[in-house]
Amino acid sequence: MEEIKTNLTIRNLPNYATRLRLWITGISSYYVFTYLYDYFAVSFLLIYFGFIKGIIIVMILSVVIDLSTLKFYDWFRKDWLALETLKDLQYKKNFWGKLFSFVHNKSTFITVVVLSLTSNAFIVTAYMRKGAFQYNGLTKRDWNIFFASSLLTNLYWVFLIAGGIEIMKYLYQVVLDFIILI
Numbered sequence: 001m002e003e004i005k006t007n008l009t010i011r012n013l014p015n016y017a018t019r020l021r022l023w024i025t026g027i028s029s030y031y032v033f034t035y036l037y038d039y040f041a042v043s044f045l046l047i048y049f050g051f052i053k054g055i056i057i058v059m060i061l062s063v064v065i066d067l068s069t070l071k072f073y074d075w076f077r078k079d080w081l082a083l084e085t086l087k088d089l090q091y092k093k094n095f096w097g098k099l100f101s102f103v104h105n106k107s108t109f110i111t112v113v114v115l116s117l118t119s120n121a122f123i124v125t126a127y128m129r130k131g132a133f134q135y136n137g138l139t140k141r142d143w144n145i146f147f148a149s150s151l152l153t154n155l156y157w158v159f160l161i162a163g164g165i166e167i168m169k170y171l172y173q174v175v176l177d178f179i180i181l182i
Contacts, residue, residue, distance in 0.1 A: 019079070026080025034120060037065070042161050051162060059154045066122040066150060073126055074135040083126050084133045112149055121150035 041061075046054035079085055108128065115124040125138070125146040138146065 019085075022078060022080050023082045026078075027082070030081060037062075038157060039161070042157060043165065046158065046162055046165060055154070055158050058158055059150070062120065062154055063150055066120055066125075066146070069122045070125060070138070070146075073122070074137060077135045079133065081123070081126070083123070087127065087129075088133065108145070112145055113152060116149040116152035117156055120153050121146050124149035124153075 042054075042058050045057050045061075048054070049057055073080075112124055112128065115127065125142055128145050129138075129142050
């Protein structure tokens, strides 16, 4: 049987189908949870406890959630978010491998900042760990990445959500004032 460049053959199709199902389930479940946390839980905590207490509670809660997710990720030993597959690409000698290797190794700081503004500390730390498919806990470097990413991610989201809350309060007051004038 002739192989395609990705080593996809009839013989290993079930393996790819299993991985695809795992990725779809894992990514969907994870992003539904993070969406609910980011938009509903963070908003509620900031409104209910106020800005300062809310920030502290959100940061503590997100560290606990992200560390718990990392522990589960290592315990489960399955690539349910396709992060290990993405990291494995950098070891390939083709164009995509060289591109991922360049981005991943060029600047840890820039990579952590960019990923932190688009995801959370769990994703950043799991992606930035050395090696692929190892699930071997956190090194000192990983802990530094985790806490830096957690701080960046939380500050970004808290200010974004707090800004949204203030805009909603302002719009509510404008509508209320308009109704009173009528």
